[in-house]
Amino acid sequence: MKKAFSIVFILFATLTWGQTDNDIQLAQHYFSQGDFDKALEYYEKIYNQSPTTVYFKKYYQCLIETEAYKKAEKVVKKEIAKSPKNIDLKMQLALFYEERGQDTKAKKIYQNLIENHTTSPSACISLFNSFLYLSNLEYAEKTLFHAQKNFKSYPFNFQSADLFAQKNDKAQMIESYLLLLDKHEYYDQAVQKALQKRLDIENKSSPEFILLKTALFERAKKESTGTVFSEMLIWLYTQINNFSGVFNQVVAVDIRTKSNGYRLFDFALICRENKDYETAIRAFQEAKQMTNSNELKVLCQKGILNVGYIKIVELNSYNQEQLIEVIGNYEEVINNISVVSSRTLSIILEYTEILAFHSGQKEKALKVLSKTYNSSSITDMMKAEIKMLIADIEVLNGNIWDASLLYMQISEAFNYETIGNWAKFKNARIYYYEGEFEFAQSQLDILKQSTSKLLANDAIQLSVTITDNYGLDSNYIAMAWFSKADLLIEQYQFSKAFSLFDSIKINYPFHSLADEILFKRAKAMELQGQWEKAMGYYTDIVKFHENDILADDALFKTAEILETKLNREEDALDKYKELLTGYPGSLFAHESRKRIRRLRGEEINNEQDF
Numbered sequence: 157m158k159k160a161f162s163i164v165f166i167l168f169a170t171l172t173w174g175q176t177d178n179d180i181q182l183a184q185h186y187f188s189q190g191d192f193d194k195a196l197e198y199y200e201k202i203y204n205q206s207p208t209t210v211y212f213k214k215y216y217q218c219l220i221e222t223e224a225y226k227k228a229e230k231v232v233k234k235e236i237a238k239s240p241k242n243i244d245l246k247m248q249l250a251l252f253y254e255e256r257g258q259d260t261k262a263k264k265i266y267q268n269l270i271e272n273h274t275t276s277p278s279a280c281i282s283l284f285n286s287f288l289y290l291s292n293l294e295y296a297e298k299t300l301f302h303a304q305k306n307f308k309s310y311p312f313n314f315q316s317a318d319l320f321a322q323k324n325d326k327a328q329m330i331e332s333y334l335l336l337l338d339k340h341e342y343y344d345q346a347v348q349k350a351l352q353k354r355l356d357i358e359n360k361s362s363p364e365f366i367l368l369k370t371a372l373f374e375r376a377k378k379e380s381t382g383t384v385f386s387e388m389l390i391w392l393y394t395q396i397n398n399f400s401g402v403f404n405q406v407v408a409v410d411i412r413t414k415s416n417g418y419r420l421f422d423f424a425l426i427c428r429e430n431k432d433y434e435t436a437i438r439a440f441q442e443a444k445q446m447t448n449s450n451e452l453k454v455l456c457q458k459g460i461l462n463v464g465y466i467k468i469v470e471l472n473s474y475n476q477e478q479l480i481e482v483i484g485n486y487e488e489v490i491n492n493i494s495v496v497s498s499r500t501l502s503i504i505l506e507y508t509e510i511l512a513f514h515s516g517q518k519e520k521a522l523k524v525l526s527k528t529y530n531s532s533s534i535t536d537m538m539k540a541e542i543k544m545l546i547a548d549i550e551v552l553n554g555n556i557w558d559a560s561l562l563y564m565q566i567s568e569a570f571n572y573e574t575i576g577n578w579a580k581f582k583n584a585r586i587y588y589y590e591g592e593f594e595f596a597q598s599q600l601d602i603l604k605q606s607t608s609k610l611l612a613n614d615a616i617q618l619s620v621t622i623t624d625n626y627g628l629d630s631n632y633i634a635m636a637w638f639s640k641a642d643l644l645i646e647q648y649q650f651s652k653a654f655s656l657f658d659s660i661k662i663n664y665p666f667h668s669l670a671d672e673i674l675f676k677r678a679k680a681m682e683l684q685g686q687w688e689k690a691m692g693y694y695t696d697i698v699k700f701h702e703n704d705i706l707a708d709d710a711l712f713k714t715a716e717i718l719e720t721k722l723n724r725e726e727d728a729l730d731k732y733k734e735l736l737t738g739y740p741g742s743l744f745a746h747e748s749r750k751r752i753r754r755l756r757g758e759e760i761n762n763e764q765d766f
Contacts, residue, residue, distance in 0.1 A: 179198045179201060179202055180198075180202060182194075182198050183195050183198035183199050183202060183214070186198070187199070187214060187218070192217075192218045192221035192222050193222055195214075195218050196215075196218040196219065196222055196224075199211060199214050199215040199218050200215060200218075202215075203215040212231070212235060215231065216228055216231055216232065216248075219231065225252075225256065228252065229249070229252060232245060232248055232249045232252060233249065236249065241273075243269060243273055243282065243283060243286060244286065246265055246268075246269060247265075247269075247286055247290065249265060250262040250265040250266055251290065253265070266287075266292075266295045266298075269283055270283070270295070270298060270299055270302050274299065274302055274303060274306070276307075277303065277307045277310040277312075280299060280300075280302070280303035280306075280307065280312075281303070281312075281315060283299050284296055284299045284300055284303065284315050285315075287299055288318060288319065288322060291322070293319065293322055293323065296319055296322075297319060300312060300315055300316060300319060303315075311336055311339065311340060311343075313332045313333060313335055313336035314332075314333075314336070314346075314350070316332040317329045317332035317333050317350065320332060321354055326354075326355065326364060326367060327367060327371075329354065330351075330355075330367060330368055330371050331371070333347045333350060333351065334347075334371060334372075334375060334385070337384050337385065337388070338375075341382060341384040344384055344387065344388065347388075348388070348391055351368065352395075355368060357392060357395050357396075358395055358396060359396070360396045360398065365392075365396070368392060369389070369392060372385055372388050372389040372392060373389065376388075376389050376405065379412075381412070383409045383412055383413055386405050386408060386409045386412075387409060389402055389405055390402045390405055390406055390409070390423075394426065394430075397430050397432065399423070399426070399427045399430065399432045399435040399436075400432070400434070400435045400438075403435060403438065403439065406419065406420055406423045406439070407420060407442060407446075410443075410446065411446075416446070416447050416448065416449060416452070417442075417443035417444070417446040417447030417449070417452050417456075418443075418447070418449075418452060420439050420442055420443040420446065421439070421440070421443040421447075421452060421455065421456060421459070423439050424436050424437075424439030424440045424443060424456075424459055425459070427439055428459070428462070428463055428466075431723055433463045433466065433467055436459070436463050437460055437463050437464075440456045440457075440459040440460045440463070441456070441460065443456050444456035444457065444460075457485075457489055458503070460485055461482075461485055461486055461489065461503060461506065464481075464482035464485055464486075465482075465506045465510070467482070468482055468510055468514050469506075469509065469510065469513075469514070470720075471685065471721060472682075472683065472684060472685025473685055479510075479514065479515060482510065483507070483510060483511070483515060486503065486506070486507040486510070487507070489503055490503065490504060490507060490524075495531075495533050496528055496531045496533050496534050496538075497533065498535075498538065501528070501534065501538050501541065501542075504524065504525075504528050505541065505542070505545055507524070508521040508522075508524050508525050508545060508549075509521075509545065511524070512548075512549045512552060513549075513552065513648070518549055518552060518553055521549055522546060522549055525542050525545060525546050525549075526546075528542055529542045529543070529546075536569070537570075537573075537575070540566050540569060540570055540575050540579075541575070543562050543565065543566055544562075544563075544566055544575065544578070544579060544582075546562060547559040547560075547562035547563050547566075547579075547582070548582075550562070551586075551643075551646055551647065552646070552647050552648070554647065556586050556589060556590070556643070557586070559582075559586060560583050560586040560587075562579075563579040563580070563582050563583035563586070564579070564583055566579035567579040567580040567583065574608050574611070577603060577606050577608065577611055578608075578611060580599060580602075580603060581599075581600075581603050581611060581614060581615055583599070584596045584599035584600050584603070584615075584618070585618065587599070588618065588622065588639050588642075589639050589640065589642065589643040590639075591632075591635075591636045591639060591640075593622050593626050593635065593639075596618075596622065597619060597622050597623070600615045600616075600618055600619040600622075601619065603615035604616050604619060613743055616743070617709070620705055621672055622635075624668060624705065625638070625667070625668050625669050625672065631667070633663075634660050634663070634664045634667050634669060635669070637656045637659060637660050638656070638657075638660060638669050638672065638673070638676075640656060641653040641654075641656035641657055641676065642676060644656070645676060645679060645680050645683070648683065650680045650683075650684070653676070653680060654677065654680070657673045657676070657677065660673065661673070670700075670701065671697050671700075671701040671704045671705075671706045671707075672706065674693045674694075674696050674697050674701075674710075675693070675694075675697060675706050675709065675710065677693045678690040678691075678692075678693035678694050678697075678710070678713065681693065682717075687717050687721050687722055690713075690717060691714050691717055691718075694710040694711070694713050694714045694717075695710075695714065697709075697710035698710050698711055698714075702738075707738075707739065708735055708738075708739035708742035708743075708744055709744070711731055711734060711735040711738070711739070711744075712731075712732075712735055712742070712744040712747075712748065714731050715728045715731035715732045715735065715748070715751070716728075718731060719751065719755070725755050728751075728755065729752060729755045729756070732748040732751050732752045732755075733752065735748050736748055736749065736752075
């Protein structure tokens with residue numbers, strides 16, 4: 157008997173649930189179609205069976221839409237009786253009265269909420285936010301006043317700022333945030349985030365930037381011991397990358413906080429990272445003079461040298477006077493080096509690279525390198541680094557077989573190291589320059605499997621150049637001229653290289669080297685710091701040779717110049733996207749995705765993100 161009863165119960169429950177599920181589907185259907193009369197029939201039934209918050213809201217809305225106001229009021233009151241502490245339900249009833257023109261009843265509920273539901277700061281904030289969400293600024297302000305009166309030790313500045321933001325009173329909103337920092341400096345980052353969200357501070361001409369700047373300057377001038385407003389001012393100027401505008405402020409903060417030059421040094425690093433090299437050098441120099449720490453003096457000097465190296469070698473942006481100054485800075489440090497170490501060797505290598513490739517002092521550079529090579533304190537790896545640069549300078553001098561011998565020595569001594577593979581690649585280029593294409597190709601085939609992506613990419617590119625353009629006897633002359641011109645570019649003999657390119661174009665007008673020639677012309681422009689001209693050649697590759705092997709290379713190079721040389725990040729972002737869209741299988745796709753994310757300000761935790 158019990159078993160039979162259980163079966164009947166299960167069948168009854170199943171049938172009831174199936175019917176309820178069907179009712180829910182019909183209710184949702186009619187509701188979505190705007191047929192509230194029919195939806196009401198089902199939601200009333202569902203709500204009576206299962207009076208949850210979700211069904212209450214749907215049921216209540218159906219009652220309002222069908223103008224069943226008395227029933228709607230009754231239902232809300234019933235819900236309030238079940239949950240007397242539920243602020244949202246009481247707000248809903250007050251809103252119901254407001255919409256029916258019964259303001260007295262609504263205000264009575266609002267006042268009751270302020271008097272009886274604000275027993276703690278968090279409760280006050282919750283009620284305040286509810287009023288603010290409904291754009292009821294009058295009672296939001298009353299709630300805030302009540303909270304400030306009853307909980308005087310709690311800072312309600314964020315809520316005050318929210319209220320002024322709703323009123324579109326930007327000046328008072330800023331004042332609320334800064335009043336908070338007057339008493340609680342540790343809120344600085346939270347205030348910065350709020351200001352970034354609410355103000356246009358990435359444009360120095362915007363009224364909001366000027367308003368905030370003025371307010372911060374006024375407070376910073378009055379600071380005697382603290383630094384929060386000076387730091388906020390520095391932060392503000394970093395939003396528009398105007399580091400020179402707050403240089404004096406940073407100096408003042410360093411002195412006031414007794415940072416011994418370290419605060420200024422950190423600022424110099426930020427300037428360098430954001431490519432404001434003039435301010436970076438100025439900050440490094442000032443920090444070096446201010447500090448009594450020998451360690452920091454060395455770091456500042458290295459920073460000065462590094463910025464000089466970037467401007468000359470990486471950006472090719474300097475005049476003769478600046479070149480002489482940078483060389484002088486290097487010599488000042490090198491003259492004080494008593495023992496060559498891995499740290500000091502990098503300075504010597506940078507110095508000699510500048511001498512040989514940018515100052516025309518190749519013999520002096522070789523002399524310094526030779527002396528360093530014979531130092532008793534250096535390791536075999538350090539000797540290999542010196543030898544590599546000596547070989548590069550010999551290529552520049554035209555002594556390519558002397559360079560080849562040095563490259564071979566490095567590759568044999570460090571056959572399984574990255575430096576050995578680079579030496580092998582450079583030696584393969586020597587044979588390529590001399591027209592020994594088969595031997596060069598055999599060496600490149602090995603290097604294409606290198607674990608170094610940069611080396612592998614370079615090896616693949618040169619290998620493809622040889623494979624695509626060398627084969628038939630009639631093509632040998634054109635290819636030999638091209639490789640010779642490539643060597644001339646490495647030797648900074650650009651006019652001679654371009655003459656050979658012109659000869660190829662005249663004598664072999666339909667040769668497949670056309671895109672490679674444009675690519676090499678672009679490289680020549682890069683070596684001279686003529687970035688716009690370089691991009692012009694890269695653009696021609698994409699325009700006239702979009703289906704050739706170098707099209708994606710040209711796009712990536714264009715994006716890289718825009719990003720790293722011309723600081724046109726939005727344009728660079730567009731080019732990286734164009735590369736991914738047009739050439740999804742490109743070797744540069746992975747790197748382009750990384751750079752897109754970085755330019756968007758997204759955090760990259762590790763390579764596994766890709």
